[in-house]
Amino acid sequence: xxxxxxKDSDQKxxxxxxxxxxxxxxxxxxxxxxARVSVATASRVFAGNPNVNADSKARVLASAEExxxxxxxxxxxxxxxxxxxxxxxxxAMIGPTFAAIxxxxxxxxxxxxxxxxxxxxxxxxxxxxxxIRILRELRVRxxxxxxxxxxxxxxxxxxxxxxxxxxxxxxxxILCGRPPIASHPNLVSVNYDQPAGVGAAMDELVRLGHSRxxxxxxxxxxxxxxxxxxxxxxxxxxxxxxxxxxxxxxxANIEADGARAADALLRSGSGVTAIVTMTDNxxxxxxxxxxxxxxxxxxxxxxxxxxxxPLVGDLTPALTTVRPPFFELGVRAAEIALxxxxxxxxxxxxxxxxxxxxxxxxx
Amino acid sequence: xxxxxxKDSDQKxxxxxxxxxxxxxxxxxxxxxxARVSVATASRVFAGNPNVNADSKARVLASAEExxxxxxxxxxxxxxxxxxxxxxxxxAMIGPTFAAIxxxxxxxxxxxxxxxxxxxxxxxxxxxxxxIRILRELRVRxxxxxxxxxxxxxxxxxxxxxxxxxxxxxxxxILCGRPPIASHPNLVSVNYDQPAGVGAAMDELVRLGHSRxxxxxxxxxxxxxxxxxxxxxxxxxxxxxxxxxxxxxxxANIEADGARAADALLRSGSGVTAIVTMTDNxxxxxxxxxxxxxxxxxxxxxxxxxxxxPLVGDLTPALTTVRPPFFELGVRAAEIALxxxxxxxxxxxxxxxxxxxxxxxxx
DNA sequence: CTGAAAGCGCTTACAG
DNA sequence: CTGAAAGCGCTTACAG
Numbered sequence: 077x078x079x080x081x082x083k084d085s086d087q088k089x090x091x092x093x094x095x096x097x098x099x100x101x102x103x104x105x106x107x108x109x110x111a112r113v114s115v116a117t118a119s120r121v122f123a124g125n126p127n128v129n130a131d132s133k134a135r136v137l138a139s140a141e142e143x144x145x146x147x148x149x150x151x152x153x154x155x156x157x158x159x160x161x162x163x164x165x166x167x168a169m170i171g172p173t174f175a176a177i178x179x180x181x182x183x184x185x186x187x188x189x190x191x192x193x194x195x196x197x198x199x200x201x202x203x204x205x206x207x208i209r210i211l212r213e214l215r216v217r218x219x220x221x222x223x224x225x226x227x228x229x230x231x232x233x234x235x236x237x238x239x240x241x242x243x244x245x246x247x248x249x250i251l252c253g254r255p256p257i258a259s260h261p262n263l264v265s266v267n268y269d270q271p272a273g274v275g276a277a278m279d280e281l282v283r284l285g286h287s288r289x290x291x292x293x294x295x296x297x298x299x300x301x302x303x304x305x306x307x308x309x310x311x312x313x314x315x316x317x318x319x320x321x322x323x324x325x326x327x328a329n330i331e332a333d334g335a336r337a338a339d340a341l342l343r344s345g346s347g348v349t350a351i352v353t354m355t356d357n358x359x360x361x362x363x364x365x366x367x368x369x370x371x372x373x374x375x376x377x378x379x380x381x382x383x384x385x386p387l388v389g390d391l392t393p394a395l396t397t398v399r400p401p402f403f404e405l406g407v408r409a410a411e412i413a414l415x416x417x418x419x420x421x422x423x424x425x426x427x428x429x430x431x432x433x434x435x436x437x438x439x
Numbered sequence: 440x441x442x443x444x445x446k447d448s449d450q451k452x453x454x455x456x457x458x459x460x461x462x463x464x465x466x467x468x469x470x471x472x473x474a475r476v477s478v479a480t481a482s483r484v485f486a487g488n489p490n491v492n493a494d495s496k497a498r499v500l501a502s503a504e505e506x507x508x509x510x511x512x513x514x515x516x517x518x519x520x521x522x523x524x525x526x527x528x529x530x531a532m533i534g535p536t537f538a539a540i541x542x543x544x545x546x547x548x549x550x551x552x553x554x555x556x557x558x559x560x561x562x563x564x565x566x567x568x569x570x571i572r573i574l575r576e577l578r579v580r581x582x583x584x585x586x587x588x589x590x591x592x593x594x595x596x597x598x599x600x601x602x603x604x605x606x607x608x609x610x611x612x613i614l615c616g617r618p619p620i621a622s623h624p625n626l627v628s629v630n631y632d633q634p635a636g637v638g639a640a641m642d643e644l645v646r647l648g649h650s651r652x653x654x655x656x657x658x659x660x661x662x663x664x665x666x667x668x669x670x671x672x673x674x675x676x677x678x679x680x681x682x683x684x685x686x687x688x689x690x691a692n693i694e695a696d697g698a699r700a701a702d703a704l705l706r707s708g709s710g711v712t713a714i715v716t717m718t719d720n721x722x723x724x725x726x727x728x729x730x731x732x733x734x735x736x737x738x739x740x741x742x743x744x745x746x747x748x749p750l751v752g753d754l755t756p757a758l759t760t761v762r763p764p765f766f767e768l769g770v771r772a773a774e775i776a777l778x779x780x781x782x783x784x785x786x787x788x789x790x791x792x793x794x795x796x797x798x799x800x801x802x
Numbered sequence: 803c804t805g806a807a808a809g810c811g812c813t814t815a816c817a818g
Numbered sequence: 819c820t821g822a823a824a825g826c827g828c829t830t831a832c833a834g
Contacts, residue, residue: 100608101608114821119813129819144607149576150521151812154513154826158812159573161556169542171749172534178541179532182559186566193524194557196545203549210522210554213512244507245464331753360753366807386534387750390694390723466827477805482829492803514828517810521828 097383102143110139122147123157148346153215162413163211164194165204166222171231172386173402177222177253180406188414189219194266201234208238212245218413222252226298229259238259252409254299256421262271266409266422270300270382271307273398276428277352277380280396286350286378286434290323292337292362293354304354304382311352322346327358334361335368342377349378349437356388356397359433363391378434384427393432465506473502486509486520516578525776526574527557535749536765540585540616543769551777553580564597571601575608581776585615587663592622599623611782615772617662619784629772629785633663633745634670636761637720638694639791640715640743641674643759647799649713649741653686655700655725656717667717667745674715685709689722697724698731705732707742712741713798719744719751719760722796726754741797747790756795763789 108118113132120128121136126137127303139145152158161330164181166174178194185192193216197204211219211299219242225231235257239249249263281289291308294301305324323346327337332352338361341348353359359381363373371377374393381388384399408424411417473482476495483491484499491499497699502508515521527544532743541557548555552583556579562566574582582605598620602612612626619628644652654671657664668687675682686709690700697716701724704711716722722744724737737756744751747762764787771787774780 105811115812116821116823117819119811120820123813125814127819132819146604147576148517148811149573150513150517150578151810151826152576154511154517154811154828155813156826158513159577168543169538171538175532175534175538178557179559182532182557186558191556191577193554194527194541194545195549196542213510213515214522214554215513239566241509245509253642266538290532290789317640360750363753367500385749387748387754389724389817390726391750391753392755468827478828479805479807479830482827483804484831488830490803495803511827514810517812517827518829519810712824713811 094202102145102273106143107136107139107145110143111135145237159191160217161191161193161214162410163209163216163219164192164222165219166196167199168196173383177406180403181220181410184407184410184414190414198205206249208241208243212247215245216247218248218250220250220252220409220413223254224298225254226297227299227302232257232259233258248413250409250413253405264419264421266405268400268405268410268424268426270303271310273382273426274304274307274352275311275401277398278308278315280428280430280434281350281378281380282315286432286437287317288347289350289352290325290341290348291352292327292334292341292358294329295326297312301354302424306430323348329355329357331357331361334358335365337367338362338365342366342371350434351377351382354382355411356383356385356395359395374433380434384429396431396434397429398426399429465508466493470499470502470508473506474498477486486788490562510733522554524554524556524579525773526575526579526582527555527585528570528582530562531559536746539765540769543766544583544773545742547770547773547777564670570623571604575604575610578608579610581611581613583613583615583772583776586617587661588617589660590662590665595620595622598626602626606690611776613776615770616768618666627775627784629768629775631763631768631787631789633666634673636745636763636789637667637670637715638674641671641678643791643793643797644713644741644743645678647797649800652679652713652715653704653711655688655690655697655721657692658689664717671715686711691717694720694724697721698728701725701728702732702798705729705734713797714740714741719746719748719758722758737796737798738801743797747792752794759794759797760792761789762792
């Protein structure tokens with residue numbers, strides 16, 4: 077009976093037949109016929125409906141096995157009975173941060189029988205819009221917009237539009253790794269306390285005796301850049317230190333540019349004794365620049381990073397930094413996406429990682 | 440006319456109506472009726488069929504807009520006309536390696552209009568099997584099995600079964616980051632030359648004058664562990680150095696265990712002047728252990744890693760290591776998955792990153 | 803260019 | 819427990 081596993085196909089395809097990429101595969105009807113039951117009964121077997129005679133069930137299963145039947149999950153999904161999916165949209169799939177958030181999301185999705193679709197927008201609103209459209213058509217259950225985004229009205233409106241469009245197909249939009257949008261507070265955000273992280277760094281530096289504290293990070297524009305810079309400014313205020321604009325340096329989030337900015341700062345004769353950076357990447361750049369100038373770390377210069385990237389604890393000196401709960405961030409966002417947690421803003425605490433790169437100033 | 444965007448639903452749902460999670464949404468028929476054309480014509484508009492009168496097309500589009508119509512991609516996919524998907528299966532979504540491969544895959548998939556589904560198996564064959572089943576039901580175009588796997592007949596048979604089962608629904612299975620399976624050479628593998636990477640490290644160490652060279656890595660079992668250890672053994676052979684079993688140490692791929700193994704090795708009085716490690720993680724552990732024992736790096740001990748993880752070039756001493764082409768690995772696997780490249784085994788070259796941790800031995 | 807109709811591969815209310 | 823039938827939301831060969 078092995079010849080039956082492929083249907084005869086020596087006749088012209090009937091009307092409305094699926095496209096060219098389709099295989100002539102065995103379907104429910106074939107299985108039902110082979111098992112001598114109705115399609116309804118066969119369907120019940122695969123749907124896990126208990127109202128099926130044990131004998132019928134066994135025959136259906138045997139036929140399926142023999143014919144090589146594979147349930148069509150697409151048809152099932154169309155009926156609202158299929159695999160559910162959540163989407164993970166990120167600017168770029170880069171580094172351990174992305175990996176940790178993704179792992180968090182996947183762990184709860186997997187545990188709950190959902191699949192996760194991942195795409196990168198490359199920061200292109202065009203592609204972002206396209207992806208949202210595709211995801212709506214695919215009837216995903218939720219879309220997680222992950223990571224820092226533009227902090228402007230244009231993005232806010234885009235996000236609001238996405239949320240509205242997704243709601244139309246019963247899907248939700250969740251912001252993950254950026255704060256709520258003021259003009260659309262209903263759009264749920266799962267974030268970690270970025271200003272508090274930089275604030276902890278500032279508190280520590282002031283406690284150690286620093287007062288000429290510089291900041292190196294990205295300029296205005298993106299949420300993470302602004303949140304962390306905000307933490308620096310707040311920290312100064314809290315300790316009654318006037319903000320000196322010449323101590324706030326702009327650098328892209330890559331080591332080389334951090335080094336460039338730190339070099340300029342350290343040559344400027346500004347009397348800086350400590351640098352707080354937006355990211356560990358930039359902090360590493362500052363390490364390089366300081367060394368190149370013969371400044372010994374940490375004696376002559378304290379540096380604090382942010383992100384607790386792998387290995388920063390193995391640098392010399394071990395980098396004092398802030399650890400965000402990236403995995404947890406993904407977990408919480410996914411839980412909200414799957415209605416396992418209330419649809420409310422979440423702000424997770426960060427951990428200050430006191431290591432060796434921030435010490436009492438020499439003077 | 441805004442009240443028309445939701446269908447009247449004060450009647451009992453008809454037979455065969457989709458499940459409870461479905462929204463009463465507007466469909467093609469609604470749009471067609473509103474635009475006063477047939478469903479066929481409306482379908483042609485959304486399918487991008489050029490044989491539609493400009494006026495009809497405009498009316499259909501306007502109606503869709505007004506009614507808030509969203510094409511059902513699931514129905515379309517069922518007809519073989521929808522979004523195609525490729526799946527990315529990995530043991531665990533960890534670190535920059537995962538991120539880089541994923542980014543490579545996504546870049547090709549995205550550029551070619553495909554979505555990518557990502558799942559973690561947690562190394563559980565049960566879950567692996569479940570995922571393959573689901574992916575078959577979902578009619579994915581290809582499944583990428585990413586990363587190191589068990590190197591045994593059990594896995595080989597599982598993989599062969601997956602490939603066969605996937606072929607049944609016209610999908611292909613591609614191994615990515617592990618070598619071909621000897622007993623099933625048709626199963627395409629995209630890998631990087633792991634033995635050659637360790638071999639380059641061995642050549643460099645011998646060239647520098649080392650002959651007591653130890654290896655620390657995972658024991659037998661997984662492909663990556665065996666491939667890299669194999670590179671060490673080959674290197675010894677090539678340079679006519681007898682393998683000393685006491686210089687081959689087993690450690691899990693985490694810093695702490697690397698440190699433990701290195702500590703034991705260095706205390707053993709084996710006269711080791713250099714250590715080749717399976718991964719940078721383990722190399723970092725060796726750094727720690729050596730330092731704890733007062734051994735100065737690199738003068739008294741040379742260390743070579745593998746993976747070129749972020750920041751290893753900023754350690755003291757900067758780690759000499761091997762850089763695998765992870766992004767490219769993802770790109771090539773995805774290209775084969777999408778038939779953009781011939782379905783043949785690929786073995787990418789690695790780059791030896793000569794930095795400061797391997798030097799001429801003191802003696 | 804267009805429409806009526808058949809079909810894809812399922813699910814399920816209904817009536818035994 | 820079971821089957822015939824209607825339905826989901828599309829696509830497309832056919833015949834204008």
